[in-house]
Amino acid sequence: MTIEVASVAVSQPSRLWLAFSKNPLFWLGALLLAIIVAVAVLAPLIAPHDPLEQNIVARLEPPSAEFLFGTDNYGRDVLSRLIYGARISLMVGFVAILIAMTIGCTIGIVAGYVGGVLDQLVMGVLDVMLSFPALLLGLMIAAMLGASLQNLIIAIAITEIAPFARVARAPTIALKQQDFVIAGRALGFGPVRIMGVHILPNLISDVVVMSSLWMASAIRTEASLSFIGLGVPPPTPTWGSMIREGFDNILDAWWLAVFPSLAILLTVLALNLLGDALRDAIDPKLRGE
Amino acid sequence: MTSFPRPALDLRNLRTEFRIRDRWYPAVRNVSVSLMPNETLAVVGESGSGKSVTALSILRLLPHAGARIQGGEVLFEGQDLVTLSEREMSSIRGNSIAMIFQEPMTSLNPTMTVGDQIAEAILIHRGGSRMQAKAEALRLLEEVKIPSPKSRLDEYPHQFSGGMRQRVMIAMALACHPRVLLADEPTTALDVTIQAQVLSQLEELKQAYGMSMLFITHNLGVVAQIADRVAVMYAGEIVELATVDALFAKPMHPYTAALLRAMPRADRGTENLEPIPGSVPALSAVPAGCSYAPRCPFKERTCLDLHPELVSSGDPGHLVRCPVRPVGGVH
Numbered sequence: 001m002t003i004e005v006a007s008v009a010v011s012q013p014s015r016l017w018l019a020f021s022k023n024p025l026f027w028l029g030a031l032l033l034a035i036i037v038a039v040a041v042l043a044p045l046i047a048p049h050d051p052l053e054q055n056i057v058a059r060l061e062p063p064s065a066e067f068l069f070g071t072d073n074y075g076r077d078v079l080s081r082l083i084y085g086a087r088i089s090l091m092v093g094f095v096a097i098l099i100a101m102t103i104g105c106t107i108g109i110v111a112g113y114v115g116g117v118l119d120q121l122v123m124g125v126l127d128v129m130l131s132f133p134a135l136l137l138g139l140m141i142a143a144m145l146g147a148s149l150q151n152l153i154i155a156i157a158i159t160e161i162a163p164f165a166r167v168a169r170a171p172t173i174a175l176k177q178q179d180f181v182i183a184g185r186a187l188g189f190g191p192v193r194i195m196g197v198h199i200l201p202n203l204i205s206d207v208v209v210m211s212s213l214w215m216a217s218a219i220r221t222e223a224s225l226s227f228i229g230l231g232v233p234p235p236t237p238t239w240g241s242m243i244r245e246g247f248d249n250i251l252d253a254w255w256l257a258v259f260p261s262l263a264i265l266l267t268v269l270a271l272n273l274l275g276d277a278l279r280d281a282i283d284p285k286l287r288g289e
Numbered sequence: 290m291t292s293f294p295r296p297a298l299d300l301r302n303l304r305t306e307f308r309i310r311d312r313w314y315p316a317v318r319n320v321s322v323s324l325m326p327n328e329t330l331a332v333v334g335e336s337g338s339g340k341s342v343t344a345l346s347i348l349r350l351l352p353h354a355g356a357r358i359q360g361g362e363v364l365f366e367g368q369d370l371v372t373l374s375e376r377e378m379s380s381i382r383g384n385s386i387a388m389i390f391q392e393p394m395t396s397l398n399p400t401m402t403v404g405d406q407i408a409e410a411i412l413i414h415r416g417g418s419r420m421q422a423k424a425e426a427l428r429l430l431e432e433v434k435i436p437s438p439k440s441r442l443d444e445y446p447h448q449f450s451g452g453m454r455q456r457v458m459i460a461m462a463l464a465c466h467p468r469v470l471l472a473d474e475p476t477t478a479l480d481v482t483i484q485a486q487v488l489s490q491l492e493e494l495k496q497a498y499g500m501s502m503l504f505i506t507h508n509l510g511v512v513a514q515i516a517d518r519v520a521v522m523y524a525g526e527i528v529e530l531a532t533v534d535a536l537f538a539k540p541m542h543p544y545t546a547a548l549l550r551a552m553p554r555a556d557r558g559t560e561n562l563e564p565i566p567g568s569v570p571a572l573s574a575v576p577a578g579c580s581y582a583p584r585c586p587f588k589e590r591t592c593l594d595l596h597p598e599l600v601s602s603g604d605p606g607h608l609v610r611c612p613v614r615p616v617g618g619v620h
Contacts, residue, residue: 179390179396180395182350183397186348186383186390187382187383187413187464188384193413197398202398
């Protein structure tokens with residue numbers, strides 16, 4: 001005979017959904033990002049011109065009906081280059097963060113779970129990495145590896161490993177003392193299984209939320225590295241290199257630098273709004289304010 | 290001697306120490322006790338008496354930093370578990386010796402379905418396909434009497450109540466047919482009606498699976514209900530070891546007697562309850578003589594300097610660590 005009634009609790013995802021669906025900033029961020037992603041994906045369909053096609057006759061044309069955002073020093077359409085540049089920026093941000101998240105989480109979880117000397121050693125190295133500004137570290141690595149899209153992604157990924165490791169390590173230390181981890185060990189689960197199956201899924205939401213904030217920082221780093229000439233080599237359009245080129249003519253052709261800057265601003269803003277909303281939704285201390 | 294069956298689990302002079310400010314202090318002091326096949330041995334004592342540490346030491350689940358097994362043997366099927374490698378230990382944990390814990394609310398992984406968690410233990414130790422493991426998990430949920438087990442299999446722990454979760458924990462522990470079950474206060478966090486159900490279920494399953502059970506509790510009522518023999522622990526050592534009948538009828542150690550007097554009973558009013566003055570000594574401040582002497586109403590001068598041994602009380606199978614022992618028990 002059983003007289004128990006199972007407790008009915010609202011599940012984790014739907015509670016999260018409730019928390020940020022009421023947040024207008026979340027919707028603004030989501031809308032902005034959706035537009036930017038759509039633009040990047042549909043670039044060949046919506047770009048009015050070929051982003052690489054030069055036109056000496058139409059050099060440095062101000063914004064007009066033909067060239068909505070004007071043309072650059074080689075007569076290329078700024079709007080089309082901006083649209084194609086979105087692909088590079090988003091891809092660099094996404095791939096670099098994915099790499100950084102994978103490596104950083106692994107390091108953080110192993111260091112936190114094993115503890116002791118290994119933990120102190122790893123966190124010491126990461127603290128040194130964290131003490132450099134991301135741009136400086138990226139600059140060093142990009143200069144060492146040389147300028148290419150792949151190296152740019154590697155450089156940015158390395159700069160973002162340390163923060164991911166830290167975010168993964170702290171909950172690991174708390175989780176490894178949880179009853180279900182000890183119960184798992186009592187059932188004979190090995191350390192790899194405990195870390196992968198029992199600890200990782202319990203901290204992944206924190207990490208994913210943070211990754212949207214760091215993706216914004218990765219996109220900024222990409223733009224900065226491209227601006228100083230260590231990004232993707234020309235003629236591939238990227239927002240950072242467009243600003244760099246526009247910088248030379250900033251006084252007589254303002255549109256060259258202003259539009260790519262606005263694009264970066266909007267993308268970073270969208271990601272930050274999303275990240276903040278997600279963090280608020282997950283953090284119980286900030287909930288209900 | 291040959292007529293005695295071999296114990297399922299044999300602790301010999303087990304000593305576990307904790308590090309406090311760079312010094313090691315024993316939390317379990319030279320505990321020797323045998324768990325016989327199909328026997329339920331209850332370990333009772335106040336918080337901090339070392340009963341949980343004893344169970345965790347058997348499976349070597351204590352944190353690596355700050356705890357160590359300093360001496361003694363844990364004999365299981367002819368092997369000393371203390372000397373096994375971590376890998377060999379993993380194949381024993383959950384497979385030959387399983388453990389259930391006090392807090393059912395936090396002992397299950399919140400991100401995995403209950404069925405997957407039970408199946409995981411089966412897959413590791415028994416191998417086979419996921420399908421087979423899931424089918425076995427379903428059978429186990431039926432065995433621990435979870436209603437509508439088929440739909441429950443794919444639910445998450447937060448959809449279960451405390452009593453149900455403890456049954457799931459029991460199902461997980463039983464998954465690989467262990468020889469020995471360590472139960473660390475498995476009913477403490479449950480309310481009384483559920484507690485009785487879980488207890489009688491554990492008893493049934495113990496019979497069905499032919500297990501031996503080490504049952505840790507601070508509740509003497511639970512002891513009376515489930516145990517064959519009782520070990521009373523105080524400050525990290527066994528102070529009295531007896532069959533459950535002998536212990537309740539004729540407690541020999543003043544601490545056991547005090548525990549019994551501090552236990553609420555339905556047939557007596559609460560005004561008869563006598564709390565034990567003082568508290569269990571801190572790990573770093575265990576007295577040199579009898580650990581219980583500072584709280585003992587029968588203490589003599591020698592109790593303060595001379596550490597008593599666990600010796601026969603005169604009755605067969607009844608051991609006690611007290612040289613004073615007023616004649617006729619300490620009622």
